[in-house]
Amino acid sequence: FDGGYQWFYEGRNGWWQYDERTSKELENSYKNGDKSVELLIAGFLYIVDFENMLQLRRNDPSRRRQIKRDVSTISKKGVAGIRSH
Numbered sequence: 076f077d078g079g080y081q082w083f084y085e086g087r088n089g090w091w092q093y094d095e096r097t098s099k100e101l102e103n104s105y106k107n108g109d110k111s112v113e114l115l116i117a118g119f120l121y122i123v124d125f126e127n128m129l130q131l132r133r134n135d136p137s138r139r140r141q142i143k144r145d146v147s148t149i150s151k152k153g154v155a156g157i158r159s160h
């Protein structure tokens with residue numbers, strides 16, 4: 076979607092792509108100009124902070140990951156924890 080742009084979060088030595096539903100949610104909020112958005116991922120609430128391009132756990136902000144929006148063709152570990160190689 077959107078010319079092939081996708082959303083990624085930081086893993087160990089690489090990037091994971093967000094699952095499709097969450098990617099769409101992120102893209103909508105980003106396009107809307109929101110500063111942040113709240114996501115429910117595997118039972119935990121996370122904040123995505125577009126100003127600092129971070130994902131943080133809402134109840135433990137020390138659990139933070141860098142995020143990025145990039146073309147879908149970049150080298151990645153997989154999608155939402157499912158390895159692709």
Ligand code: V3L
Pocket residue numbers: 084085086087088091093094116117130132138139140152155156157
């Ligand atoms: N989508 C899916 N799972 C997530 C996400 C997300 N946006 N954010 C955190 N988790 P934390 P390596 C990741 C999972 O930040 O080997 C990967 O998807 C997170 O999963 O402390 O380090 C892999 O499954 C972690 O299991 O709240 O690259 C796994 O790490 C858990 O939530 C290992 O990846 C706690 O993350």
